[in-house]
Amino acid sequence: MSDEPGLTPATVAVTAGRPPHDPDQPLNVPITMASTYVAAGDLEYGRYANPTWTAFEDTLGALEGGRCLAFSTGMAAVLTVLDLVGLGAKVVLPRHSYQGSLMAVADLESRGRITSELVDIEDTAAVVAACQDAALVWIESPTNPALEVADIPAIVAAAHEAGAVVVVDNTFATPLLQQPLTLGADIVVHSATKYIAGHSDALLGALVTADDELHAVLLGRRSLTGNTPGTLEAWLALRGLRTLHLRVERAQANAQALLPRLEAHPAIAEVRYPGFGGIVAIVLAEGELAADLLVRKTKLWVHATSLGGVESTFERRRRWKSESPSIPVGLVRMSVGIEDVEDLWTDLVTALDTLTNAG
Numbered sequence: 519m520s521d522e523p524g525l526t527p528a529t530v531a532v533t534a535g536r537p538p539h540d541p542d543q544p545l546n547v548p549i550t551m552a553s554t555y556v557a558a559g560d561l562e563y564g565r566y567a568n569p570t571w572t573a574f575e576d577t578l579g580a581l582e583g584g585r586c587l588a589f590s591t592g593m594a595a596v597l598t599v600l601d602l603v604g605l606g607a608k609v610v611l612p613r614h615s616y617q618g619s620l621m622a623v624a625d626l627e628s629r630g631r632i633t634s635e636l637v638d639i640e641d642t643a644a645v646v647a648a649c650q651d652a653a654l655v656w657i658e659s660p661t662n663p664a665l666e667v668a669d670i671p672a673i674v675a676a677a678h679e680a681g682a683v684v685v686v687d688n689t690f691a692t693p694l695l696q697q698p699l700t701l702g703a704d705i706v707v708h709s710a711t712k713y714i715a716g717h718s719d720a721l722l723g724a725l726v727t728a729d730d731e732l733h734a735v736l737l738g739r740r741s742l743t744g745n746t747p748g749t750l751e752a753w754l755a756l757r758g759l760r761t762l763h764l765r766v767e768r769a770q771a772n773a774q775a776l777l778p779r780l781e782a783h784p785a786i787a788e789v790r791y792p793g794f795g796g797i798v799a800i801v802l803a804e805g806e807l808a809a810d811l812l813v814r815k816t817k818l819w820v821h822a823t824s825l826g827g828v829e830s831t832f833e834r835r836r837r838w839k840s841e842s843p844s845i846p847v848g849l850v851r852m853s854v855g856i857e858d859v860e861d862l863w864t865d866l867v868t869a870l871d872t873l874t875n876a877g
């Protein structure tokens with residue numbers, strides 16, 4: 519049994535969510551394409567359940583230490599959680615949350631559904647103060663793309679004292695580098711589109727909770743709204759999960775090898791790194807223009823949004839009108855992939871050098 523306590527995450531990632539080891543059983547869960555099932559069983563209808571989703575959910579749930587539900591996208595999972603908030607109740611969230619989460623909260627607030635307070639998630643005292651009258655405390659750590667890190671246990675304690683539900687968007691850290699449920703959080707959110715699926719080919723979201731009542735509520739919401747995952751996407755994400763530990767390990771090692779070189783380069787004014795993981799943010803000394811030039815001058819690094827794939831990608835975040843104005847215009851978020859780090863550096867430094875030579 520792969521969800522037995524005591525197994526390391528690498529073993530869980532490989533062995534959870536498998537068919538039983540019986541003769542003629544496939545090693546991998548099949549892609550079950552079904553809108554309905556013969557009656558009187560546990561599944562009944564395709565909007566309620568699917569064995570391929572379940573295999574993915576069992577694996578991610580085992581890694582996070584709770585029960586997982588897969589959703590069509592990360593945003594479907596985000597909106598499902600925000601929908602738990604009572605009419606007019608307050609949501610606390612980081613001012614540098616993922617822009618989609620910020621936009622969703624602003625939209626709900628503009629329609630009078632909820633109220634919100636934006637916080638600097640690294641200013642624990644301010645977050646604790648904001649928790650006092652909150653119904654939901656949203657943590658993203660590290661934040662996207664500012665890479666700020668929250669004191670999760672301290673915020674959880676204050677939020678729970680105020681009777682608030684604590685949610686952690688764990689997309690950047692993955693369950694291998696941070697397990698929010700073990701730190702006291704009530705719900706973990708994932709854009710499984712990113713590291714979990716890991717190959718830039720599928721959209722998927724997930725929620726994980728160790729609270730059976732919350733799980734039942736969230737499952738009920740998914741069944742009603744139909745924010746259900748595609749079967750193929752769930753299968754692809756499960757395929758991705760099998761190597762999550764190897765990919766995260768390599769991406770992190772590559773990122774940490776690049777850090778001192780980036781810091782030493784004259785075209786770069788600032789390097790941000792949360793201390794773990796494969797995402798680095800650099801701020802170009804010459805600002806917006808230099809950043810826009812850099813992302814067009816590389817051959818290996820792909821200019822693209824999103825992150826957490828095997829391939830190295832980067833983008834100037836403020837090219838999005840919806841990105842927070844407190845993110846520097848010359849900030850480039852880098853999702854370091856699993857390629858050879860010397861090849862990655864050669865490609866990058868060649869492009870960076872043209873900036874300083876031209877300037």
Ligand SMILES: *Cc1c(COP(=O)(O)O)cnc(C)c1O
Nearest residue numbers: 591592593616662689709711722
């Ligand atoms: C991408 C992302 C989301 C949204 O997920 P989608 O799968 O794109 O809907 C939510 N949170 C974070 C931190 C993300 O990076």
